[in-house]
Amino acid sequence: xxxxxxPDHYKFGDVEVIDIVQHLDFLxxxxxxxxxxxxxxxxxxxxxxxxxxxxYVERAIEQxxxxxxxxxxxVSDPALMPEIKHP
Numbered sequence: 001x002x003x004x005x006x007p008d009h010y011k012f013g014d015v016e017v018i019d020i021v022q023h024l025d026f027l028x029x030x031x032x033x034x035x036x037x038x039x040x041x042x043x044x045x046x047x048x049x050x051x052x053x054x055x056y057v058e059r060a061i062e063q064x065x066x067x068x069x070x071x072x073x074x075v076s077d078p079a080l081m082p083e084i085k086h087p
Contacts, residue, residue, distance in 0.1 A: 009041035
């Protein structure tokens with residue numbers, strides 16, 4: 001049953017997309033939302049929704065790369081961890 005709160009383009013089969021994305025962070029949730037609705041929302045092209053999903057995936061990748069770089073910098077900088085003896 002379509003309504004303004006739960007439109008059909010945010011359903012994936014019998015599952016409401018919100019039931020999936022509520023367990024994800026913002027970037028991943030939006031990527032999944034756009035992937036699930038791609039080709040189903042009136043007035044929105046499949047390609048536009050796939051591009052939107054890609055945007056959020058790319059942002060999530062950038063975010064993860066920054067986290068990895070920060071961890072590596074923290075561990076490899078002896079000044080940041082003086083209690084560990086470095087050769």
